[in-house]
Amino acid sequence: MPRGRPSRATVYLRLENGIAELNDRLGGLPSPKEAEFIWSDIWHLEAHHSTALEGNTLVLREVEALLEQGRAVGAKPLKEYLEVQGYGSAARWVYRQALEPGDWHGGELLTVFEVRQVHARAMAPVWEVAPHPEATDREAPGMFREHDIHPFDDGMKPPAWPLVPAMVTGWVESVNGIAERLRSRTGSTPWPERLAALHQGFEQIHPFIDGNGRTGRLLLNLILVRLGYPPVIILKRERPRYLNALQRADTGDYGPLGELLARAMYDNLNRFVVPNVAGPARLVPLAALVDKEFSLAALRQAAQRGRLDAVHGPDGVWRSTRKAVQEYKRNKGKRV
Template identity: 60%
Template sequence: MDEAIRELQDRFGGLPTPAEAEDIWSDLWHEEAHNSTALEGNTLVLREVAKLLEEGKAVGAKPLRDYMEVRGYGDAAKWVYGQALEPGGWTDGSIVTVQEVRNIHHVLMTPVWTVAPHPDANDYEGPGSFRQHEIAEFSEGMKPPSWTDVDHLVRDWVESTNGLRGPSGDVSTPEKLARLHNRFEQIHPFLDGNGRTGRLVLNLLLGRMGYPPAIIYKRDRDKYLRAMRRADRGEDGPLAELIARSVTTNLYRFVLPAVAGPVKLVPLAALATEEMSENALRVAATRGRLKAVKAEDGSWRSSRNWLEQYEKSKYQRVKKSSSA
């Protein structure tokens, strides 16, 4: 994770802003809004999410609440991306503030709250406000603290989080991020939307430290929940691995290919697609079919130009074989 981001910084000057690389961030935006809401049971598919976020069109026949959940998440994620890299007057240089945490929840929950407010909420528990209810014990035994402790616990959490430093200094490890993410969910500061808010806050931290966002994919829901339960018991490793893998995957899948250009050498993971896996590219490089360079650590690097040449030659071989 840290090695990958150092390469991005050394070779390309760091993570591009949403204004500099709109296409990169749009893809991340769609994927995150889809998967993070799907973890909570939202039924919109990725195509419907993209249509809603880009054009404001509600395609399909899903419950209104589902569209409003995605709309709110999309608005909050876009705010987080911009806030992480170009904070303006919102922050004094801290990694995160209490005001930012509350604003993320406010932006996230306002659309769905207008059509389906929480049935138990009082007048002081709307979007952006801390809960004033007790939360029942979770199925695995962890019980969030009393609502009377939430305000000072969030402030303690913010203070602990601001002890993190970015990749250029005392490198913050995935374990620290996992611990902070899990602790936020344990506090459960809001009446509803804590999982989505926690993942958005995690991505604010990552962006502030120069990393792309982590996306917990809906296919990994069970793995994520198991990792969170283990983190409740002080075992941060599985959650840290999930976060690190997500950040690295997004760096290689979305960021490096877009900023590297067609002739820049990048790890094979940055060139992999659904049709052409990283392993298939590695086999092609090993056999000399894909032009690539072997780095000192034994990994292969290639370019988009070389990949296009390989795909053309592969197509020609298949065409020749089928006509024989």
């Protein structure tokens, strides 16, 4: 374990305590209307990092301009802008569905319709200019694959395509079957590892000809937010750890993936809880200090340039105080 990195058990305990604090102090996860700037920042970061895990090269400021203003800043291939645009649209739909489902929804944790809808929304824009070269008309966004998938590098082979519809239905039933245990966070297996098993199960089925990674992470967040927990963002720098954890999960070892998901959940938990409980002089992660005026990227840039009084911890996280941010706001634009 890297020096200064808390153990898996510690991460699980911190997450458990953080969720309890979220419920005690805020009555649960605030809606996008109640915490618009926090949800917006998560939206940008998720669209950036989740597409970057698949090879997209847009940087965060390009993602923010595209999602907020519809502007294609930079000179990247059109395919990359449409990948981010599709993911951003799907993520917004996921948050809305999770917190304010339509009248047609019957109260389940997840439905097969939602699985297909998430894939369709995420992949439709890019499909218009760069469809999968082997896809037929019956394998368009939102439609299950009718091709077999070659075994992955680690040897895991997704099921034959005729089995996919029944296996997706079975997977959704398994999600709904453990819904109550996930809500109450009970059972002998740590609940982040139950989530890890669900995530790995979807990726192993690989129900679509393309876009399974993005769809799987979006569905995971739909489940989490519907349960009242923060969504997860797997950072692009965590890609090797994430892929290794998925490979370990293929063998039945869900610990590494459960830990990675728990750490990501805890990071976003701090965005919701810490701004509401931190005193003006308490040192907290920059993510907890985001507001309508400054995104996380803007605060990090100010810290790196020395304009915001902040410290860079041994865990790689920048931290500052609410008081320091207020001081930065007062002095922003002045010659230092």
